[in-house]
Amino acid sequence: MSDADFSSLLHAAEQLATDVEGNEELPRVERSLGQVLEASQELYSRVTQTGAHDIQAHLLLGSKGIDLPQISQKLETLSARRTFEPLHPIADSDIESFLRNERENAILSLIDDVNKSSLQTIEDHKWEHMVSEWNQEKIKLMNALIGTSQNWLDLKSAPEVSMMVDASKKVGPSMLDNQEMAYAKQVHQHNKIVMQGAKRPSLVQKFSIVADEFNDQKVKEMWGIIKAMSNNLPIVHNDDPLKCRSTPAVQKALVSQARNYLQQGYKTYMKSIVMDNLQNAQRGGIPGTYPLVRGFVSLRMQGQSLFGLMDGQIDGRPLWPMIYYCLRSGDLEAALHCIRQAGPGFEDFIDILEELIKNPGHPLSNKLQTAINFQYRRNIRNATDPYKRIVYCILGCCDITDEHPDVAKTADDYLWLKLSLIKTENTSNDTECLTYPGLQKTILEEYGETHYRAYEQPLVYFQLLSLTGQFEPAIEFLSRIPKYQVHAVHMAIALNELYLLGGPRTVQAPLISVDIEDPVPLRRLNLARLILLYVRRFEVTDPAEALQYFYFLRNMKDANGKNLFMVCVSDLALECRDYDALFGRIDPMTGIKTRGLIDQFNSSFIDCKLIAANVADELVKKGLFEDAINMYDTSGNTEKVFEICCTLLSQVASESKRPGSLRERITQICHNLRERHVNTPLPNQIQQTFTILNDLIIFFDQYHAKNYMGALEALSSCKIIPLSSEEEHERVATFKRLSGEICKVMPDILLAAMTILFNKYQNLRGQDQMAHMTAEGKDKQVEFLREQAEAITSFAGNIPFRMPGDTYSQLTQMQILMH
Known part of the structure; x- marks a missing residue:
């Protein structure tokens, strides 16, 4: 290789090193080319073995700043053991381990108990809700039931009372139309005659006259049938109506009267055809x-x-x-x-x-x-x-x-x-x-509503049933048609007054039912359910008229054996909450009671005071204690009046005085009761509780007004907490005899008393305000306050009453600050 080649190669290497070192955005490469090649081959082999998914995961998490290898190491170090492991046996001498095990056992048992309790509560609420929904559905189904029912179902006959009734709710306009009001006037006149003991007029005749004024030919014909079929039948009043109607004499009279009605009707028809x-x-x-x-x-x-x-x-x-x-x-x-x-x-x-x-x-x-x-x-x-x-x-x-x-x-x-x-x-x-029963069965069961197209021509089906002496299914069918419901209800009432209507053995029965002891195909009509369904729409807006209809139920008993009229009136009072209109109003000063709507029904078997007491009991169950006081007062149960007053006073005694508040109303009620019943004998426990709670009202009024001297005087007259060490033993013994209403207020009493002592202590320590007092006198006063504070704290710890945890801490803190 020539020098020029080496020079160019050296120059290229230096240039590469310069580029790597001079680029601040990239990390410095510390590997040689061979190491880089080896790392590349290793990476390629791993990709080919594990696939590209792991590499993509690394790249994805790496782009978000997550170090995947480091996370893997941390996950490997995690322990998979359970939080609560079984406790291992320990030696009897290992006190520390024994206490630790006991503590963990207590925690585990508490968690288990709470878990079981929560699950049971949820299960109870679930079933209660389901049962309530099913009962409502049963009521809807049974009210429309027309088939046989050999077993009675225990369904509520009275409407459910709402828990969310506004106390200020005003009764609105009447829900009765002209026809309903016309019938209601006749009902009121009839009941008035009955209560006076005079001879009862025929409601069939009265209602027929009313129906003639409606200008409805079909309604007029329906009442004409009822009037024709109920005239002078040989009925025994002290026997079961269905049993009497099954006798040959009554059946013969029913057949004869039905034939006469049809014959006279056809004669009238022929006259109209001929005259035209x-x-x-x-x-x-x-x-x-x-x-x-x-x-x-x-x-x-x-x-x-x-x-x-x-x-x-x-x-x-x-x-x-x-x-x-x-x-x-x-x-x-x-x-x-x-x-x-x-x-x-x-x-x-x-x-x-x-x-x-x-x-x-x-x-x-x-x-x-x-x-x-x-x-x-x-x-x-x-x-x-x-x-x-x-x-x-x-x-x-x-x-x-x-x-x-x-x-x-x-x-x-x-x-x-x-x-x-x-x-x-x-x-x-x-x-x-x-036979007569054979004809009845043919019309009711073999043909029935479908064959006669009953809803298209209700008069025809009603006529067929009524003229064959089947009043119960005829009225029940008519009551299912909104247009004729009002007439069906009053037909049932009128026939029941004539002892012609067959009723069930219990008011919990469906609207129409079959008793297995009755001949086929007789039915029984639940008049109580029919009236309650009818009255439900207007009972809140027209309670006076509702009471008149409830009076027809006076001879019936509910499932608990109570008079059904009294039960319905109680439910009505709870629903409309217009107690003054229903029961009359008692003057808070004189105790004189005005006359209420139900007073007109007072008799040997209808006790208005007992109704008021029942309403009061229900109000107590719902937590409406203020209304319950008035009802117990109306019923003459003075003991319960003072007992409820004590319950309410214990709830509001420690509150500050505000205009229009519950505390102010209850205080005024208690003041009036104390004035009216000053000579009324009461049980010692109730009398003592009522007196102490009224004194505590004065104590807290003075306390909130920052009149600490007057507050301590009122508290001292109560004699329920010690203000000196000598009184402590006596007050602890007295506490054990106090009622629960006073004990509930005890934490607030102790805190208020300690706050008063602490404020007096702070005032004593203020030199600028107490310059006229000598140092010796000031020390004695401070020592006296400390003694009172210690007596209160000691009393709080010795009484057998579980107070809120912060009460002890606040009492102790204020006592410490006084030293």
């Missing part, structure tokens, strides 16, 4: 059923073919349609007149009509029954005249399965036909007959 078409009807001016039926048949058969009708005509009209419509209007005499005009050949039929006219409500004799059955099976069953077939079926109770759709085209016609086929007095065992 007088010219075509050609009725004539003769009154009576026969001319009416003749005119109606003329209109009904007008334009129709008479093919298939049998036995000719009378007076220009077909015979059997005339007889049928006479029977449909309930006039057997008119039907007899028709058959006599038909001429000879109907002697057996005439005999049947004459016997039915002579013995109304009684079945045919065996001879006539056998004759008409034989004649029907032989000649009439397959006759082409549908009117003749239906007439023979009605009079002879033949072929109860034939529904005669050619003639009985409406629900009214169908029901009248079935009621006509019922025999309440079956004199022939071999004769197939329709």
